Amino acid sequence: MVLAVAAGAAAAAGPVAAAPYGAGRLDGVWRTDGYGTVFALQDGRLQEYRTTTTSCLPGATARRTSGSGSGGSTTATGNGSVLYTGDDATVYRIRPSAGGTRATLHLDGSVGDRRLRRVPALPGSCMKAAPKGALATFDVFWQTFEENYPFFAAKKIDWQAVRDRYRPEVHDGMAPAELFAVLREMVLPLHDAHVSLDAGDTGFFAQSRPGTTVPSPALDQRVQRFVEQSDLGGTPLRQFANGRIGYAQLPDGTGYLRISGFGGYDGNGPDYARNSAALDHALGETVRPGLRRLVLDLRLNGGGSDALALQVAERLTDRPYLAYAKRARNSPTDAERFTHPQRIRVRPTPGRFRFTGPLAVLTGGETYSAGETLTQALMQRPAGALRVGRNTQGVFSDVLERTLPNGWSFGLPNEEYLTPSGTTFDGPGIPPDLRTGDFLQEVATGGRDSAFTRALAALRRHGRSR
Numbered sequence: 104m105v106l107a108v109a110a111g112a113a114a115a116a117g118p119v120a121a122a123p124y125g126a127g128r129l130d131g132v133w134r135t136d137g138y139g140t141v142f143a144l145q146d147g148r149l150q151e152y153r154t155t156t157t158s159c160l161p162g163a164t165a166r167r168t169s170g171s172g173s174g175g176s177t178t179a180t181g182n183g184s185v186l187y188t189g190d191d192a193t194v195y196r197i198r199p200s201a202g203g204t205r206a207t208l209h210l211d212g213s214v215g216d217r218r219l220r221r222v223p224a225l226p227g228s229c230m231k232a233a234p235k236g237a238l239a240t241f242d243v244f245w246q247t248f249e250e251n252y253p254f255f256a257a258k259k260i261d262w263q264a265v266r267d268r269y270r271p272e273v274h275d276g277m278a279p280a281e282l283f284a285v286l287r288e289m290v291l292p293l294h295d296a297h298v299s300l301d302a303g304d305t306g307f308f309a310q311s312r313p314g315t316t317v318p319s320p321a322l323d324q325r326v327q328r329f330v331e332q333s334d335l336g337g338t339p340l341r342q343f344a345n346g347r348i349g350y351a352q353l354p355d356g357t358g359y360l361r362i363s364g365f366g367g368y369d370g371n372g373p374d375y376a377r378n379s380a381a382l383d384h385a386l387g388e389t390v391r392p393g394l395r396r397l398v399l400d401l402r403l404n405g406g407g408s409d410a411l412a413l414q415v416a417e418r419l420t421d422r423p424y425l426a427y428a429k430r431a432r433n434s435p436t437d438a439e440r441f442t443h444p445q446r447i448r449v450r451p452t453p454g455r456f457r458f459t460g461p462l463a464v465l466t467g468g469e470t471y472s473a474g475e476t477l478t479q480a481l482m483q484r485p486a487g488a489l490r491v492g493r494n495t496q497g498v499f500s501d502v503l504e505r506t507l508p509n510g511w512s513f514g515l516p517n518e519e520y521l522t523p524s525g526t527t528f529d530g531p532g533i534p535p536d537l538r539t540g541d542f543l544q545e546v547a548t549g550g551r552d553s554a555f556t557r558a559l560a561a562l563r564r565h566g567r568s569r
Contacts, residue, residue: 129144129197129199129206130144130145131143131144131145132144132221132222132224133219133221133222134220136217136218136219136433136442137217137431137432137441137517138217138431138503138517139247139250140153140162141154141159141222142208148167149165149187149189151163152226154226155243155246155247155249156246156435157242157243158228158233158239158242158508159226160233160505161229161506162506164190165187165188165193165195168194169186183199184196184197184198185199191373192372192373192374193211193373194210194211195208195210204221205219205221206218206219206220211375211376211410212366213408213409213501214409214410214476215445216445217431234508236508237273237275237282238275239508239509240282240509241273243505244286244507244513245266245289247513248515249435250432250434251503251515252293252517253432253516253518253519253529254295254516254530257529257530258293258294260292265289269285269289272285279305279509283302283308286300291310294310294312294313296317296471296472296496296497297472297498298310298513298514298516299502300511300512303511311496312497315468317405317469318364318404318405318469323363323403329545330400330555333545333552333555334555338351340361341389343381343385344368344384345368345369347362347363347367347368348361348362348385349361350385350388350389352394355395355563356395356396357395357563358390358396358397358398359397359555360398361400362404362474363403363404363405364404364407364473365404365407365409366378366408366411367407368382368385368411375410378411382411382415383414386418387455390419390455391456395461396562396565397458397460397461397463398465398555399415399462399463400465401466401477401478402465402466402467402470402492402542403467403469404469404471404473404474405471405474406471406472406498408473411473412474412480413426413447413449413477413480414452416449416480416484417450418458419457419458419459419484420451420459420484420485421451421457421459422451422485423451424485425447425449425483425523426447426448426449426483427447427480427520427521428521429447429519430443430444430518430519430521431517431518432518441519449480449483449484459486460486461562461565462484462486462489463490463491463558463559463561464490464491465558466492466493466494466533466535467492467494467495467542469542471498475495475498475499475532476499476520478490479520479528479533482522482533489537489562490535491535491539491554491561492535492538493541493542494531494532494533495528495533497528497529497530497531498529499528500516500517500518500520500529501517501518502514502516503515537558537561539553539554539557540553
């Protein structure tokens with residue numbers, strides 16, 4: 104899942120004063136377990152700092168939007184959290200412990216919390232201007248991956264050797280295009296769709312796993328037309344959530360639910376609450392009594408909010424269950440050290456119809472991120488879920504957004520999503536139960552939708568055998 108936050112904020116002027124410890128007092132400096140982040144809270148303002156062992160750059164800013172008081176005291180919300188809202192509508196929910204030395208941070212749209220511990224002051228590197236040359240930019244880029252990226256060993260990448268290979272090519276004063284080319288070449292072998300580099304006018308880099316395609320609005324429209332003609336006999340899909348959700352019901356009571364992403368539902372920006380409400384409306388209109396079986400199509404799903412993805416799973420069960428656990432790298436020097444895994448559960452949506460019948464999930468290489476975490480959650484569904492198609496993209500983590508000294512920005516994953524047995528699908532993706540043809544090739548040639556056909560046949564056989 105991608106949690107975008109504003110970058111390039113101005114550093115706080117001067118040190119942040121330590122606040123008296125105690126319940127309800129948040130002012131002061133807090134460091135996350137994992138995530139390489141420090142937060143300075145003072146006078147109703149939040150300033151994020153993005154750190155490595157050798158650097159510190161300012162990140163997002165936010166203002167307190169619930170809780171008020173003087174001297175650093177706060178009035179918490181009903182669950183004990185204090186809310187800060189960023190200029191980009193990111194909501195930070197911070198819940199202090201009774202002793203005042205620990206807290207938890209929840210970002211709306213994510214499914215887990217980040218643990219915070221109070222520290223005496225900002226790191227020294229945060230209190231001085233960072234060098235902006237090409238060498239400093241290279242070093243922050245390399246060091247951030249070194250301390251946070253979890254998958255070097257699995258992908259057989261020697262990251263120290265990458266530094267030794269490319270750093271001699273970097274020198275202050277080199278052309279931006281040359282520096283961009285070096286950074287791009289460093290991460291290209293990762294084949295990781297959650298790695299990106301935005302160099303403004305100089306260039307942009309992102310990629311998908313070899314043999315797969317990055318979802319786009321144009322491709323989404325082609326796929327929708329293909330589905331309507333090939334699978335639905337010319338019946339147009341009912342559109343919901345700003346066109347990102349489509350639905351049709353076949354004459355035999357089988358529902359077809361297509362979701363192309365988990366966000367962008369409201370059309371008025373990234374406000375999580377509004378997106379959640381739009382999704383709830385769409386599910387209320389589609390997951391209804393009388394539904395006999397369901398085909399959930401995630402084959403062209405660009406990801407988004409894991410919390411929105413779980414909102415779908417919560418309408419597809421009447422029993423709570425463990426979806427997965429997530430953990431983040433938590434040591435600059437030990438790639439095997441992670442935060443304590445957080446167990447993420449699916450809880451049936453109260454007061455709504457929940458579908459517990461036969462379910463088939465269509466997946467492919469264009470099933471990204473939150474589309475994959477939903478697929479992983481449905482693997483544990485008590486009533487079962489049949490996966491049909493091809494392996495998903497293989498990227499699950501939230502994206503850790505970072506800035507560089509020269510003003511460029513980049514993103515990388517730093518989390519693992521674990522099955523109950525402790526394995527991950529990062530890299531190869533989640534495999535299907537029934538493997539079928541290349542969906543995008545079928546779209547291009549106007550051929551038969553093999554995954555939909557096999558899923559429908561399997562669901563109907565299941566119905567006859569009950």
